[in-house]
Amino acid sequence: MPGESDHSVALANRIRMHSLRMIHTAQASHIGTCLSIADLLAVLYHDFLRVSPATLNAEDRDRFILSKGHGAAALYAVLAERGFFPIAELDSYNRDGSRLTGHASHHVPGVELSTGSLGHGLSVGAGLALAAKRLNLPYRTVVLLSDGELDEGSNWEAALFAGHHQLDRLVAIVDYNKIQSYGSVREVLDLEPLTDKWRAFRWYVTEIDGHQHDQIRSALNRIPSDSSQPSVLIAHTVKGKGVSYMEHQLAWHYKSPSQEQLRSALAELEAQP
Amino acid sequence: MRLAFVNSLCKLAEKDDRLWLVCGDLGYGVLDEFARRFPNRFINAGVAEQNMAGVAAGLAQAGQRVFVYSIANFPVMRCMEQIRNDIAYHRLPVCVVTVGGGLVYGGHGYSHHGVEDLAMMHVLPNMTVFAPADPVETRLVTEAAASIDGPVYLRLGRGGEATLHKQAPAFAVGKALCLRKGATLALFSTGGILEPVLSAAEALTVLGHPPSVYSLPTFFPLDEETIAAESRRCQAIVTIEEHGRGGLAALTAEVLAQSGGGARLIPIRLPREPLAESGSHAYLRERQGLSAAAMVQHIQTTLAAWAK
Numbered sequence A: 001m002p003g004e005s006d007h008s009v010a011l012a013n014r015i016r017m018h019s020l021r022m023i024h025t026a027q028a029s030h031i032g033t034c035l036s037i038a039d040l041l042a043v044l045y046h047d048f049l050r051v052s053p054a055t056l057n058a059e060d061r062d063r064f065i066l067s068k069g070h071g072a073a074a075l076y077a078v079l080a081e082r083g084f085f086p087i088a089e090l091d092s093y094n095r096d097g098s099r100l101t102g103h104a105s106h107h108v109p110g111v112e113l114s115t116g117s118l119g120h121g122l123s124v125g126a127g128l129a130l131a132a133k134r135l136n137l138p139y140r141t142v143v144l145l146s147d148g149e150l151d152e153g154s155n156w157e158a159a160l161f162a163g164h165h166q167l168d169r170l171v172a173i174v175d176y177n178k179i180q181s182y183g184s185v186r187e188v189l190d191l192e193p194l195t196d197k198w199r200a201f202r203w204y205v206t207e208i209d210g211h212q213h214d215q216i217r218s219a220l221n222r223i224p225s226d227s228s229q230p231s232v233l234i235a236h237t238v239k240g241k242g243v244s245y246m247e248h249q250l251a252w253h254y255k256s257p258s259q260e261q262l263r264s265a266l267a268e269l270e271a272q273p
Numbered sequence B: 001m002r003l004a005f006v007n008s009l010c011k012l013a014e015k016d017d018r019l020w021l022v023c024g025d026l027g028y029g030v031l032d033e034f035a036r037r038f039p040n041r042f043i044n045a046g047v048a049e050q051n052m053a054g055v056a057a058g059l060a061q062a063g064q065r066v067f068v069y070s071i072a073n074f075p076v077m078r079c080m081e082q083i084r085n086d087i088a089y090h091r092l093p094v095c096v097v098t099v100g101g102g103l104v105y106g107g108h109g110y111s112h113h114g115v116e117d118l119a120m121m122h123v124l125p126n127m128t129v130f131a132p133a134d135p136v137e138t139r140l141v142t143e144a145a146a147s148i149d150g151p152v153y154l155r156l157g158r159g160g161e162a163t164l165h166k167q168a169p170a171f172a173v174g175k176a177l178c179l180r181k182g183a184t185l186a187l188f189s190t191g192g193i194l195e196p197v198l199s200a201a202e203a204l205t206v207l208g209h210p211p212s213v214y215s216l217p218t219f220f221p222l223d224e225e226t227i228a229a230e231s232r233r234c235q236a237i238v239t240i241e242e243h244g245r246g247g248l249a250a251l252t253a254e255v256l257a258q259s260g261g262g263a264r265l266i267p268i269r270l271p272r273e274p275l276a277e278s279g280s281h282a283y284l285r286e287r288q289g290l291s292a293a294a295m296v297q298h299i300q301t302t303l304a305a306w307a308k
């Protein structure tokens, strides 16, 4: 369905442009992170998550946790695009007096969990999924993790728990961009063989290209799996995706784009079909 | 401060080949020189602070002297029990270093605000706690940390702090540094908040309340002797810290209750409940009563209320 895909692709592009402007204006960090997850967020919020501003506190709403809380600019961008708060508010990101803090804040409408310390989201997600199962609620819980984040042992405790308790409405997505804070994943702590690890913890594993919307969508549509397992999408991504001079560059974990760099980044995104 | 720290550490590592640096996937542009010069004694443990603290304990048990480096609460709270049981209880020479004590990481939000760390770390067995105020104090406490045969916590700011000590002060572990002698008011400051404290002291002097000013680069063991002596001389002891409850104010109150002096306590510290707002370091300080102007006002109001 090309039409559907077009929509989420346009949304992803807007998430990227918002994130660039926000991080430039605030002279903040983590633009590479935001560009890495823009496509995943776009498909989740366009096609999958049953959430809306009107049902902000509904018991049966789907739950999304950005466990890699340093990607907050992209999350705020997609929430604003979906009407959770005015798009104009994005300009206040990371500024004095704003509720849009640099890491995801639960004071922002639509954000379920404040994050920023890595390795918390999957356990909280497992708790939400366990509640859904025991209380017979229909919601799904999606937790977006980064690869460096998987160094934290807490994830593997949660993985063991969720596999054991067959939390089949729990979905983990690993943003596998192969770069962490102070080196590549392979240099710092190699995660491979990553799919085997999740399988050994009794999760249903799908490997996808985390920038191909059709692949993201169809993987999400197979949830819950018929095997009563929690699901994990290993999403191969590129840190800095969409802005050529930022792609695969560790430096863009830290730097914020100058006026000139912002201009050329936006021009590149605007030129996309 | 982090550059003063890493430069000192490189010098110490030249002389002591048992000195290691272990980081938690942080230190880009900061630790590079150490990593390049001492590759055999440098390791990035990844985003895994519990394991990092345990590995540091193991290295120390094998006779090494280990500095563990990360930011905000990550090397403190995330691995609190490893620090308590494996490092502190065994009295191992591991120095836990954090960059971003207090509200330094401003807009990053509450996850990155180190505002309960002094309370948590100083209660652990054998622990020495340092909170330097400027690059000079940072160098001095880093050197001290490298020769203490036991656990150390080192709370740093980030970068770009002004040098407040014009010449090298007479530093000793556990001793307050006097920056200014005054009359019946004494200000005790720990960590990076010293800069506005000095401005507040200027203003108070103009207003007719010239205060003594002390910096406490060693937060624990606290210099009880100096605080007790000032409490016998002064009308009020003011504690200033970029930290919440259980820190300098609480420790000072214990001293005052036992000192037999007549001074009363004016605690200046952060409220326990965090703001739900973003903001720069300066903004967050100001919103929570830690700007120089807010300090002056709070002290004046309190003194005036007592006079009634």
Ligand SMILES: Cc1ncc(C[n+]2csc(CCOP(=O)(O)OP(=O)(O)O)c2C)c(N)n1
Pocket (backbone or CB within 6 Å): A032, A033, A036, A068, A070, A116, A117, A118, A119, A146, A147, A148, A149, A150, A175, A177, A179, A180, A181, A239, A253, B024, B025, B026, B047, B048, B074, B078
């Ligand atoms: C518990 C914890 N330790 C350390 C940090 C500091 N930190 C922020 S992002 C990051 C790693 C970034 O790499 P990755 O997790 O792979 O995310 P990416 O930006 O590549 O998506 C680290 C170590 C943190 N936020 N939380």
